[in-house]
Amino acid sequence: MRAAYRGRFAPTPSGPLHLGSLITALASFLAARHAGGTWLVRIDDIDGPRCRPEHAATILRQLDLHGLHWDESVRYQSQHEDAYQAAFERLREQQLCYRCTCTRARLAELSVAGIDGPVYPGICRDAMHLQMDTAWRLRLPAGRIALDDQIQGRIERDCTSDIGDFVVRRADGRYGYQLASVVDEQQQGITDLVRGADLIGSSLRQKHLMQHFGYAVPRFLHIPVLLDSSGNKLSKQNHAAPISTEHAAQNLIRALNLLGQAPFAADWHGRIDEILARAVRDWNPAQIPRQLNLRA
Numbered sequence: 001m002r003a004a005y006r007g008r009f010a011p012t013p014s015g016p017l018h019l020g021s022l023i024t025a026l027a028s029f030l031a032a033r034h035a036g037g038t039w040l041v042r043i044d045d046i047d048g049p050r051c052r053p054e055h056a057a058t059i060l061r062q063l064d065l066h067g068l069h070w071d072e073s074v075r076y077q078s079q080h081e082d083a084y085q086a087a088f089e090r091l092r093e094q095q096l097c098y099r100c101t102c103t104r105a106r107l108a109e110l111s112v113a114g115i116d117g118p119v120y121p122g123i124c125r126d127a128m129h130l131q132m133d134t135a136w137r138l139r140l141p142a143g144r145i146a147l148d149d150q151i152q153g154r155i156e157r158d159c160t161s162d163i164g165d166f167v168v169r170r171a172d173g174r175y176g177y178q179l180a181s182v183v184d185e186q187q188q189g190i191t192d193l194v195r196g197a198d199l200i201g202s203s204l205r206q207k208h209l210m211q212h213f214g215y216a217v218p219r220f221l222h223i224p225v226l227l228d229s230s231g232n233k234l235s236k237q238n239h240a241a242p243i244s245t246e247h248a249a250q251n252l253i254r255a256l257n258l259l260g261q262a263p264f265a266a267d268w269h270g271r272i273d274e275i276l277a278r279a280v281r282d283w284n285p286a287q288i289p290r291q292l293n294l295r296a
């Protein structure tokens with residue numbers, strides 16, 4: 001028997017939520033509540049200077065004002081480095097990781113373009129670097145990794161040509177996003193990952209680590225990435241506008257319509273709790289379009 005549903009939203013606090021990240025937060029909230037499950041919020045704040053406490057506070061306030069109330073206390077990755085270190089030491093003892101001295105410039109030059117982003121071609125795999133303060137990469141076995149997505153079906157990649165050895169500990173001593181997330185999902189008992197399709201490459205890497213550690217692998221639901229009117233991904237990097245908390249009801253309706261859920265008229269005036277109650281009741285991932293586009 002499956003454990004009771006536990007989902008989470010795990011933003012990086014590098015800026016306030018924009019419509020794209022609200023859609024992901026809302027989808028994971030609705031999926032959890034529709035299943036009568038638990039919904040958690042985690043702040044993925046180990047990615048150095050991009051992460052700022054004031055952004056985390058803003059995100060939590062934005063979620064709250066949109067009625068997306070979470071269960072249990074918020075988990076901050078920056079407070080769990082011991083757990084990530086223990087996982088890293090395990091990999092190291094098993095001789096599954098190696099030091100990588102490649103600079104950003106060298107990586108930019110030598111990485112191969114893969115389906116989900118740049119692929120490290122294994123330059124330092126057998127170099128046996130002895131320097132201190134280097135990054136550490138996980139040695140991936142040859143073969144394929146696959147996962148079954150609830151809306152996208154089976155997703156399969158080749159470890160060598162599509163994924164590549166990835167960083168589990170960075171040169172600055174911080175732990176890699178993939179390793180930290182896997183430890184968090186395990187410690188928080190997450191059964192379902194609802195996240196943006198831009199993280200499919202991460203999901204595959206994380207699934208590999210989860211299986212390696214003998215952790216339960218969650219179900220996956222990847223929400224198509226929201227594209228702006230010129231077809232580019234809406235993101236903090238391209239300065240997507242933060243959502244305005246003064247228009248929370250309209251923001252929710254807009255996000256629900258983009259997700260293909262229980263269409264509300266754009267000028268529907270209701271309270272946030274009414275909108276969310278109806279959206280939770282009617283949540284149906286099969287209605288999510290294959291592409292989310294903002295109208296021009």
Ligand SMILES: [Zn+2]
Nearest residue numbers: 100101102124
């Ligand atoms: Zn290297």
